[in-house]
Amino acid sequence: MAASSSHAPHAARPAVGAAAPIGVFDSGVGGLTVLRALRERLPDEPLLYLGDTARLPYGSKSAGTVVRYAEQAARVLVDRGVKLLVIACNTASAVALEHLSEVFHPLPVIGVVEPGAEAACLASRSGEIVVLATEGTVRGGAYERAIRARRGDARVVQTACPLFVALAEEGWVSGPIVEAIAHRYLDGVLREHPDADCLVLGCTHFPVLRAAISAAVGPRLTLVDSAETTARVVARELAARGLLHTPSSAPPSAPSATPGMPIPAAGQGSARFLATDAPARFARVGAVFMGEALAPELRPEAVELVDL
Structure with a gap:
């Protein structure tokens, strides 16, 4: 996406070698x-x-x-x-x-979006894929575009889970509060989409909540982490x-x-x-x-x- 910038394109710099970070x-x-x-x-x-x-x-x-x-x-x-x-x-x-x-x-x-979409397409058998992400990622539809570009018959369900970011940033990764929030976000989605078999952790904060998310969705969905x-x-x-x-x-x-x-x-x-x-x-x-x-x-x- 293009955006206005206060900077000109980055000035030329010396070539870096393999030892660079x-x-x-x-x-x-x-x-x-x-x-x-x-x-x-x-x-x-x-x-x-x-x-x-x-x-x-x-x-x-x-x-x-x-x-x-x-x-x-x-x-x-x-x-x-x-x-x-x-x-x-x-x-x-x-x-x-x-x-x-x-x-x-x-x-x-x-x-991280393109690699995550690729992994989701490989993991899903039914083609119905749930994406958990932030409001911005869901609003932009980047995962849906990336998944459908690889698999035209895919059905992508996007769900914004903003509280997951706050929990992760606080280091709250387990316990009844985390589990309750996971169920609040996911129970309705899973009821409405019984054929979904893959869930993408579409935010790099979410993998630390993997245990709580897995418990909420059960064994029917394969969790994909783009990392x-x-x-x-x-x-x-x-x-x-x-x-x-x-x-x-x-x-x-x-x-x-x-x-x-x-x-x-x-x-x-x-x-x-x-x-x-x-x-x-x-x-x-x-x-x-x-x-x-x-x-x-x-x-x-x-x-x-x-x-x-």
């Missing part, structure tokens, strides 16, 4: 589910993550506002020399992917461009691709975190999204506060 941004901590999937698939890659915690959620904002916020967040990462940009926010992917691809060309920019599919797309894109990080792509004496980011050893890709507000809270809640194995990397003192 992958940039990932989201409105908050939800995109850390994508970062986690990237680390699992590409353990050697250095990663740079920005959570725009001062202005979340994006899902209730107008399309023009989301495009503006997304460009500002992306620019911070691009200015730090990333080799690829991941929009780890379904709302921003839905409305800002085309704009960011134009502004930051030739930098590859990957969103892993997105990580596969990123790996494919980096390989095609010769930008996969390997031990040989950055010898120990090589300068850091990003100031302050050490070149990682094999299997030990580094991760740096930026937030626009409340670094301590970002670290606390973000640890839930990163998972037990990766949570130690996300300490309050490791989160840099940035101003967009």
Whole structure:
């Protein structure tokens, strides 16, 4: 989606190499589910993550506002020399992917909607697919377009679940309140669409609520999380461009691709975190999204506060 911008197309910058980081941004901590999937698939890659915690959620904002916020967040990462940009926010992917691809060309920019739609089409047998998302993503219809482009006979049911974002950002991922909200959102949809057999978690905040959502829908629906599919797309894109990080792509004496980011050893890709507000809270809640194995990397003192 095109949008007016206060910036001209991004000025030419020196070409980056394989040792440069992958940039990932989201409105908050939800995109850390994508970062986690990237680390699992590409353990050697250095990663740079920005959570725009001062202005979340994006899902209730107008399309023009989301495009503006997304460009500002992306620019911070691009200015730090990333080799690829991941929009780890379904709302921003839905409305800002085309704009960011134009502004930051030739930098590859990957969103999470297209990979999620691809995974849903492969998972569904009946062709009736339920998409849980934010108000902005549902309003824009990006998932329905992406799914139907791949599977013309698909029947797509979209449901906005804004409270799921608030729960996830608070770290409330289980318990009777979460379960009650999940049933409130889903029970009527499932009654009205008995042939649905696939449910897309169309917001990167939602995977941490997976247990409660699964309990509400039961075994009849396959849950699709776009994070892993997105990580596969990123790996494919980096390989095609010769930008996969390997031990040989950055010898120990090589300068850091990003100031302050050490070149990682094999299997030990580094991760740096930026937030626009409340670094301590970002670290606390973000640890839930990163998972037990990766949570130690996300300490309050490791989160840099940035101003967009």
